[in-house]
Amino acid sequence: MSHDITRDSHLLNEGKNYAKVRRLQGRIFTDADFNEQVDLADRRVRDLIVDVVGYHAGAILPGGVAVGFKITEKLSQNKINDLTIGVGTYYVDGIRVTNDANPQSLPTYSSQWPNVPSKPFPVIDKFLLAYLDVQNVPVTPLDDSDLLDVGFEGRDSCNREKWDWVVRVARLNSNPGELSSINDLKQDTLANPAEIPYGETLGQLTFSYSTRDSDHCVSPAMDAFSGISDQLYRVEVHEKGILAEALSEKAAPRLKWSRDNAAPAFAIKPNGWSKEADAATWRVALESLDALGGSRSLEALHWVEPVLPDWYHRDVCFPLLWVESIDPENLEAIVALGPDRPKISEKTPIGDPLIDAYNALKALEGIQPIGKAKPRLILWDHLAGDFRGLKLSGKDGDTNDPGIQLEHGLQAQLKLGAKSSPRCYRVGDYWQHVVRTAEVRVPSSFRDPDGPEHLFAPLAVFSDTALVKDWRRKINSIGAPV
Known part of the structure; x- marks a missing residue:
């Protein structure tokens, strides 16, 4: 889960030793300004406590x-x-x-x-x-x-x-x-x-721009975002992994990304999860097809992620699910583990991730809220990959920093480590990237995860x-x- 925000200006201004936010007359006032003032005050109190009692x-x-x-x-x-x-x-x-x-x-x-x-x-x-x-x-x-x-x-x-x-x-x-x-x-x-x-x-990531976007259309030959609207992109680790001095596909992390900071979420009704007769799809009953946390609606042909109310205590994610169809009248969605509806058979080898995915989804049958907290589906915007997330570019043994393509020329690269100290990419680690329409950007430097703290x-x-x-x-x- 995340917030529907324009950007995290406190994070962008970290290390600049700002003390206050000053509002100016006649100017617009954004959520980022208010949130940054709250974060500045919070950090000041925390620093005082650390000075008095220690870390x-x-x-x-x-x-x-x-x-x-x-x-x-x-x-x-x-x-x-x-x-x-x-x-x-x-x-x-x-x-x-x-x-x-x-x-x-x-x-x-x-x-x-x-x-x-x-x-x-x-x-x-x-x-x-x-x-x-x-x-x-x-x-x-x-x-x-x-x-x-x-x-x-x-x-x-x-x-x-x-x-x-x-x-x-x-x-x-x-x-x-x-x-x-x-x-x-x-x-x-x-x-x-x-x-x-x-x-x-810790794993590190950087955002940059290419002259060719994710749908292979040539964009202007400059480092600029070619989209038509402002976005707060979020790249998150879905499946943990490590990167040493060369890429190992088996050990590498899997990723997912959102153009709305992963804020769009859809509440699942009590007992709203059931397996269909074909044994390869599930029916999900939702409270609404309009997202809480953004202006998006649930659409077919997108990846979603089931999330339980106590998600932050878990070190793994549920498998991503492909939305096959939407029933707007009954507020239901049909989901599968991919567009090709992968199924377990007698030929599925022991230890195959598909077995773990099916076992995990069994836990959602009879799903209920925990107190006032509801289970939900989180909407992600990548279209490639599978139920484990997006693979990194490159092949085993490559020594170039691997990455993924997002859209409109935006790409993310992960930093390799060393043989003696590989970089660890933890489940839930995320990086945010603010883009503004037609804004010329220079590639950012590699940085540690923006969160969670x-x-x-x-x-x-x-x-x-x-x-x-x-x-x-x-x-x-x-x-x-x-």
């Missing part, structure tokens, strides 16, 4: 109330087989997060695909790191219907954002000693860098039998009596 810490409150997020082991036959998370609060990069439930079992081992049996607790070769992952999450009326104003005929005006958290684990080769933040981890301490989303060098803090390290070190930083509350 991560928990306060010991008056009365001896314990610091939150204490990780406690559960043993079976003298071996750790589960962990619990203690109640309380904790600060990470100036953000206060709270576990206000009873001590809960670590959710890391719930299945990534809801219908696949839960993964077993990982084998602890030497040490296990439990760490806090705090993520900035957009909130739309599909997440909270209270954002709709009946005074505006049930329309939305502004979205919200919140910080949500999950505790994850990674296996370590050795106890890496003291950490000021989780980002101090080095690759040689990780038993499997893929277990930790920032254990490898993740904040990390180490909590504890365990051996296979006991706690080795509690890594939470504890400080006395400023308001504690002397």
Whole structure:
């Protein structure tokens, strides 16, 4: 999910040390100006908290109330087989997060695909790191219907954002000693860098313009956008992958892109997902064919993505689905795993991604809202690719930075890494690109993902039998009596 915005000017102006936004008389006032002022104020408060308490810490409150997020082991036959998370609060990069439930079992081992049996607790070769992952999450009326104003005929005006958290684990080769933040981890301490989303060098992407657009029509021989309307393009990682010193198609990430910042979304009705008799298509009942978050309508011959209300806790996406047809009278869509309706047969090899895709979609049968948050379809604008997303250009062994074509001469390139430090492209990482009609542009430089923003803090390290070190930083509350 994302916001229907014109651009993120705070992101564009990052590093310029702006303090305020000043509105000028007689000028138009855009959403970007308002949002940038909010972001500037938010960053100032967060910086103050970091200066006072450090990058991560928990306060010991008056009365001896314990610091939150204490990780406690559960043993079976003298071996750790589960962990619990203690109640309380904790600060990470100036953000206060709270576990206000009873001590809960670590959710890391719930299945990534809801219908696949839960993964077993990982084998602890030497040490296990439990760490806090705090993520900035957009909130739309599909997440909270209270954002709709009946005074505006049930329309939305502004979205919200919140910080949500999950505790994850990674296996370590050795106890890496003291950490000021989780980002101090080095690759040689990780038993499997893929277990930790920032254990490898972050992926980078750049946007540029070619003289030939995606439908092979020659555009003017200059670096300019040839579209007829302004857009906020978004390129996002659909399937994680790594890029080393040369392209490996098997290990490379898969992408998807939107010309509206992936904002157009369509709410799925309760029990609105059913499999058709041909066993290769699904019928989706929607609340509306007009998108919430933009002025788009659902159209046939487009890719959409099913998204559950708790999408931000998941490390994988559901497969992309091809919209075959629309029933406007009944507000229904017929979708498949591609224009050619791929199906599982006795010839489908074990481990084929098609099997995982079919298994994943089984979980959507009987789909229901979670509280006020509704399942939805997200509209994407690429037409090529398959249910796994877009492949990168190039072949195995190529040493040129691979990429994808978008449209109207716009293209995106991903940066290769090195053999010793491949670049990691994580599910959900995205890059935005603002284009204005006929604006001559110079290619941008490679940059880290624009989002989503993740904040990390180490909590504890365990051996296979006991706690080795509690890594939470504890400080006395400023308001504690002397």
